[in-house]
Amino acid sequence: MQLSAFGEHIANGHVDELELLSLEGGFYLLRALTANGPITLSDAHGQPLRLRSTTELRDLLGELPVVPCVLVQQVVHDEMCGQREGPVAPLRLPVSLASQW
Numbered sequence: 001m002q003l004s005a006f007g008e009h010i011a012n013g014h015v016d017e018l019e020l021l022s023l024e025g026g027f028y029l030l031r032a033l034t035a036n037g038p039i040t041l042s043d044a045h046g047q048p049l050r051l052r053s054t055t056e057l058r059d060l061l062g063e064l065p066v067v068p069c070v071l072v073q074q075v076v077h078d079e080m081c082g083q084r085e086g087p088v089a090p091l092r093l094p095v096s097l098a099s100q101w
Contacts, residue, residue, distance in 0.1 A: 001039050003049075003060070006032065009039065010064050018069040020057060020095055027052055030060075032067075058097055069095045 001009070009015050015032040022028055027050040030041040041049045051057050054071075071093045 001032075002042055002044065006039070006041050007064050009034065010061075010067055015067050018061075018067050020051070020054070020069060020071045022071060022073040028057070028071075030057065054095055057095070061097055066097050069097055071095050 009032060014034050016035070017033045019031045019033060019038070020028050021031060029048050030051060032039045032041075043049045051060070057069075071091075073091045073093075075091055
């Protein structure tokens, strides 16, 4: 979903939470969690929009209503070794969308 429609979903209160997915290669994808399932932010060509930092995220969403946001990162040890017992879940850290300065 492109930014304009993504912003409408946020403004209309259809988004429960935003997830900033940390991926290998040093970039992030932004996903909105809604009652109908997750929606990924895309560029003009329909490809997932790659963000490079939380600062870029804040700049992108600066004019939109504030929604809870979490950074989601897989635990590398679990991906490489897979030896831990019990359920494996990603690391989830809150991210403030307020200006960092």
